[in-house]
Amino acid sequence: MTANTSVAFVTGGAGAIGAAVCRALADTGAQIAVVDLDQQAADTVTAELGSGHLGIALDVADTDAVRAAVERVEAELGPIDTLINVAGWDRFVPFVDTTPDFWDRVIDVNYRGTLNTVHAILPGMIERERGRIVSVASDAARVGSSLESIYAGAKGAVISFSKSVAREVAKHGISVNVVCPGPTDTPLIRGMADELGSGDRFVDALTRAIPMRRLAEPEDIAPAIVFFASDGAAFITGQTLSVSGGLTMT
Template sequence: MSVRDKVALVTGAGRGIGEAIADALAAAGASVAVCDVDAEAAGKVAARLAERYGVRAAGVGADISDSAAVRAAVERVTAELGPVEVLVNNAAVDVIGRFVDSTEDTWDRIISVNLRGTITMTRAVLDSMIERGGGRIIHIASDAGRVGSSGEVVYSATKGGVIAFGKALAREVARHGITVNSVCPGPTDTALLGQVAEYSQKMYDATVRAIPLRRVAQPGEIAGVVAFLASDGAAYMTGQTLSVSGGLTMV
């Protein structure tokens, strides 16, 4: 189930789940483009991967809500590493709070990064995948997009949109040998989950108690599932939505 020598681009890979995914793919032998809005963080992660695993890695700064920045990032990755064969759309933003207290500016930012950014990045690599007759596209969605999450109403909407986008795209591009799947993390030990605790410790504690495995996930536990979907072992899986949530969501 190797991804050795494949070129993988991971968005939001400067920290958290994205960094763990980049690490897992590099450990499996992939050349990894670490893409993040924080160019310095992306560069540091890429340098660490190259040193630790002896793979080619590039740090790329890009705000995926900016289509011109996305195109430039993909062009740079292609020039430095080669055509993107595995795309992991991980980058996302959220603001925890009641929907009635939110503003249009907040809605626009969440939608432009989480949904439109995913669509834009996917479009930027798709022609090359079609020309080469294969590819892997993996969206990091969320169980919030499957069942909803209090305090994350617009975020839930965007993640539901990502799931639907992935299913529909999977139908269109299957004939080109391209698979599209979504991974839905449950509560994971990241800065985003820290926002929940800051907003309401009671909400955080109740969420953890509701997880059958009685703990939140570590980023590496999400990354392992992504690495599998990127591999030849998942060649016959497409249009699927996988929850990695310790049993919190069983749908």
């Protein structure tokens, strides 16, 4: 499979799933902008990828910072033809115990971050009549998830937004798709479970519920994202794909 990815902008690129995506895209020959809150972690992933890649620290919720980063990447690496939105954040909280500040942060990182990157990068893709956008949502958005109501809503917004933009830009040769990981063994889910005080019990319960009897690894998620970014997926747009070991079959 040849990936249609000469320059890829990967948010959350220093995280578990994001770094797996960066490695898989770099293997196809793409130059990667590893974009993350954490500069040191972004630099570490960038260095692992070899030369010709760029690590950038920003908050995806910051519209101006995203615009400046897009300008920098296009000046230093070239036009961005692949955007992968992986940055995300959540905590397990019953809805009645959530606060408006928590709503803002979850919506800002998980939904507004995607609006910011797509808004900054899409005009260039339209001009060049080519592009791939893949956003990571969650099966929480497709089937619901206790203690994750705000996050599930924000990820659901990413799915609806992606389908709508997919309709708008299909005529320009641009595809917009979504990958929904099921429970994946990463610091995000481990940290959330530990905060609940139920780390290993939580993981055991999930493992029993998943037909394939294990959590996903980041390397299980990355190939689906790379596929949507590839030339082979040129005629696929507006789709939502679960990668969940059979936990969800929607």
